[in-house]
Amino acid sequence: MSLPDAGKYRIGALVAAIIGLCVFPFFAKPYLVEVAMIYFIWMILAQSYRLIVTIHDWQLYHVVLYGVGAYTSGMLAKNLGIPVFAAIPIGGAMASLVGVAITSILLRTKGWGFYIATYGLAELIRLSWLRFRNPFGGSTGIINIPYPPVVAGIDFSARIPYYFFSLGVMLIILYMLYRIERSRIGDSFKAISMDPLLAASTGINIPRHRLLACAIGGFFAGIAGGLLVHRLGAVDPRNFNIITMLYLLIWVVVGGTNTFWGPIIGVSVMHTLFEFSRPLVQIRPMFFGLSMILVLLFMPGGIESLISKAVARWRRLRDVPTAE
């Protein structure tokens, strides 16, 4: 029996990874701990984006929703004095609302008109941050955003507590997305992306499911924005432009969108390359652009598909009874 076996391996790997992540900040350099927090944010972004991708809505405003979460949470905490831990979910809710608003305008637009229009509307939001200097701070963004407070004797503005806070948030979100994918809703999403007409004829309400995917994905993207902004203490509109969106797209596509593990692999591999290629900052985009083109041409399932193929092959070889 290979199935329970595989499950055992997977759970073992998962537990090992979580233990590793819990031990990591006590041994790593402070800089690496900060980098790890950015990884968690990217993990949330990539995974929530994948939820929307399973329904085949390849929108280009996900990073702007991340920005909406960052701006909302930061401004609520700074200007209205709302506690940070309350402001972050409100930022998520706001991002969710904006995502639903954009998609509901474009529900009837098909094909790449939809993709382009999502790019346009995302730019509208981002440009409004630059244009309206009064609440949003223009091109310099907002500074002096409050750090999280001391709760139960733990100072969450310090590095290691905030690391564990973001790790916890990330794990909870990933678990929720995992469960959503395996729920009836997740099945409906996949049915819609495979054959919209057939899905509609079995009674799946397509517009409602598309909006639902946007709402869930947008909420988590907004949470990611909140996590970022209360660590940096500032929000910079340059973090949320189309280039960042294209990088997110590259991470997700190169990792693979067929399974839940694809974006996790994508972020782990590609974001690591991204971090290590900082000295080559100017020619770096070419490498990532090329890698995405090559993946699309020759490996449509992404890195994940290679790994699952290799595992399947290894299993086949192992299960073949040796001739004795």
Add this chain to the structure above:
Amino acid sequence: MDIQTLLQTIANAGAVSAMYALIAVGLTLAFGVMQMANLAHGHFFMAGAYTVYALYALNRWPFWLAVAAAVGIGAVIGLAVERGIFRPLRGDVVAGFIATAGLMFVFEVFMGEVWGWGYMRPVPSPYMHAVTFLGASVSFQRVIVIPFAIACIGGLMIFMHWFRLGRALRAVAQDPEAASLQGININRMTALAMAIAGALAGIAGGLMSTIYAVTPALGGHIILPALIVVVVGGMGSIGGVTLAAIVLGFVNTFVTTLVDGVTALMVSVAVMALVLAIRPQGLMGHVVT
């Protein structure tokens, strides 16, 4: 706004409309024939602008020869992208679209590495004449793109309607399978569409290089307005796209003159959202099922 500014703004708006139309018609042609969206189309435009910079401003070629070379370069890039990306990914709209997003990165880095990052490459104006009318002076160089756009798009429409090859292109756009049953070579048609698209972007880039600052970021700046034009006009409709180019060219130029460029882009996007909310297929697009 006094009469001089008004006239000058109208002239500028006409030039911007013509440029949008040249870029967007190529985009929509490629979409109509292959169902592929080309995000790197702005970079074809940029390649045209750099060609004129390299040949005319640096190597002292005659201006028109340099523009002709820009057309050729645009067509060659279009052919290469068709062969390398669109043909293998045919039928997968999402993959084609995302792959050209990667291509944007590749082009931008390539241009930056070859011609230098952060440098604005000025291209001197070959024609210094200006037309003075009611006290408004409009430089010849600025509006030269207008007759070219009319000639190219008019020529393209004639080609699509009265020439065998153009009709074959439209047949492929309507139904690739039926077209190939009629003996039309689909690969040759998609290549032709991309060559025309690249050539139109090349001519626009070549003619506008004297007005725009030629930088590696040019392609990224020009692509969003062009895409908005295509979506508003209706994907796959040359007439609709031309109409949308004129509307958005005027909206964009007037708002830029009266307020600023950022607001102009925001207004363009708002116009797009409004059009799509009412007519999801764009002004003159067909309903795609």
